[in-house]
Amino acid sequence: MNETIKPVLSDDHFTRSAGKQLALYALLALGLLGGLMTLLSFLASGSGGGASGGAIDVENNSITITLRQEPPQLDSGRSTDAASFAVLGHVMEGLLSYDRAGQLIPGVADRWEIREDGATFWLRDNAFWSDGKPVTAHDFVFAWRRVVDPATGSQYAFITYPIKNAEAITNGDLPTQTLGVSAASDTQLEVIFEQATPYFDKLVAFITFLPTREDFFKSTNGRYAADADMLLYNGPYVLTEWVHGASMRWTKNPYYWNDEKGFLDAINVAYITTDVNAKLNLFKDAQIADTDLVAPMLPEAMERRWHIDRFMDGTVFFLEFNHREGRITRNKNFRRALQLAQDPSELVYKVLKEAAYIPAESLFPSWIQGAGDLFRKQHPPIKHQMNIEKAREHLELARIELGLDAWPPIVLLTGDTPVSTLSAEYYQELFKRNLGLELRIDLQTFKQRLAKMTSGEFDIVLSGWGPDYDDALTFGDLFSSWNLNNRGRYDSEEMDGYVRIAQSELDPVKRMQAFAEIQRLSYEDVVVLPMYERGWSFVVDPRLDGLIRRTVGPEVDYTYASIKK
């Protein structure tokens, strides 16, 4: 058409002129955007608070760190998760706490006595709340009664069951006043046991046993621990700022008694994110004091000559069998065949390649304490030998016992994290190759996996268990018939008998022998197939000293940290 009607404006002239117009609009848009952003930044200044003095602020004696997630519950009576535990570990203190090496040391209690029928804790007179009032035995009585009160709905109430009447109160059968705990005076706490509990001292270092002061609790009108000013503190730090989901500021508690803790004046939690790559970038930019490293990051970390630390987070992962009636995995020869056809070290060193993981040799992890020495040293587990020949023999026996012509697919239930997916695929290939078995992987999100574990919709499940307190029992009672966390419903009188001894035997040597029997039985009866003990690699800013990562207790501990002079 352009050929028939000659345009008044030439194309080139038009383009040039329109281009100028466009450039003008671009400038205008930039100007408007700039103005708007300035306006928005004023409005947003209240919702962030990410600004800080970098990773290490020598002048103000403070550091900046990240949290993996917003702590969901800082009410110690109801909190259940690692993020809340980590915060509470800095701002609260229980009767007992942990030293640098992870050993129990006096906390609010300066001495204590555990007897067969109960325990007595004598509280120090220089332990104070952050408003200056002393921490008394009544604060513990109030806190513990709250935990067992059905109205509180505490998910960790079961951990108090060694205390007299705790279970009955939670079930709603007795009033909370009947709980076996009382204040003989302001500084003397008396506990009566339901049954002998030789490990009670280790138990009270747990978050659920932290104190709560009644008058303060009542003054919060149901908003206890919902904000920084809705919580009363007795630990080395206090929460002075808490912008939900964004940032926190922990400052030194002036009333705290222990000079050996709380060297930093302030700890800024400036970022809350689960993204390990974002955290690594922040660390490289010197914005945060420490960060975790996952396997793909290790080469770069080594290239940069960072000092890489490792710690075990205490969790043991294992393949748990479904022992319910009617399941193939109930057959012992079948389980034995799977046991003989695998070796966890191949999984850890050749498949997962996480530097801080170690192959698990037993249900009890390597760091568990025995009587006076490491449990692992005193009672070494049965040495596992992979033997495919024998494995096939056992599989054939199982086939005959079960009267099967061919093996149906075995359902392997697993979570959706990269590590568990990788592990599941490894086992699928391994058992196919070594035993000709077909494993069907059932990949589920966290809650769905738990739902299926609880209802028993699996043959084998990839699962793990982390410690609540520093005693072998935290793993040892896992496969007792009455333990609800025994999701495969393993049920053996022999196991139950050993667990009963382990729970209440007062002689530490005899008690450890019971654990050794549990360890032997869990291998010989193939209750589970241990996979690995989980650990983490991490880096700390070289200017910071004394950062502790723990196996038991809050996973990260800055209370002993200080800036190098």
Next chain:
Amino acid sequence: MWSFILKRLVQGVITVWFIATATFFAMHNVPGDPLLNDRAMTAAIRANVEAKYGLDKPISEQYVIYLGNLVRGDFGISFTQENREVNDIIREHFPVSATLGILAVLFAAAGGVLWGALTALYRNRMPDYLIMFFVILGISVPSFVIAAVSQLTLVGVNSALGATLLPVAGWGTLSHMLLPALVLGLGTMAYLTRLMRSSMLEVIGSDYVRTAKAKGLPASRIFTKHQLRNAILPVITVLGPSIAAITTGGFVVELVFAIPGLGRYFVQAVQQLDYTVIMGTTVFYGAFLVFMVIVVDVLYGFIDPRVRMQ
């Protein structure tokens, strides 16, 4: 006009009710429940917790209670953030997402219109090829890659400069917003550029532009009044849904840049089966989306008189 708006509003309310109902029943039919945790609960403890959240009642009763609360604007207390009301979560975190979203949309709209007009003006010439190359890149590369790469680049730039040009992550000041908003808006910007380009090309070849040229109107006037104004209509149409999509879809960017936005809660709530937060955020976002679409419809009437006439 008013009856038009009223009609759309009523439709909107019905849509939101439908979203709420569908989400409610879908959520309760997902296997697993919000109370399941690493540590198994005894029946008694579980009953105590269920009673606390009203989960011990039959589903139909829960639905009625829920709808009643919804009408009063009360979404209840979160299951995972046990001390926080869903209303508080939305009130504290939505402004952050909205700020980020608005900025991103503005970047996207301004960029899309300008780049699109530019490519149309210089079609099949160097600027066109160059911009379209980046447009394809922007559409096909997922935002988590762009976010991670841009953050990593920023770390490199900062360490090369020996000073902080822009913060790597966090929230609070203008400098915190710039990079995440750009990253978040990039995909939409690329999409809008393509849209604007094709719509502009259509207009350029139209009769009224030829007539305008023939009348001897100045080039700037033809470009602005006849071409841009007409070509921009399709862009405005998709802008409404884009605003909602960007504001709700910022999860990845919020995660990478440690931004305390609502997107995080929206996604994590579904993973953790946090019933109240799922309901709260879904209904809120649903209402927001519906509202944005209505706003665009009304806006359309102002820009294109033909719509008003009907």
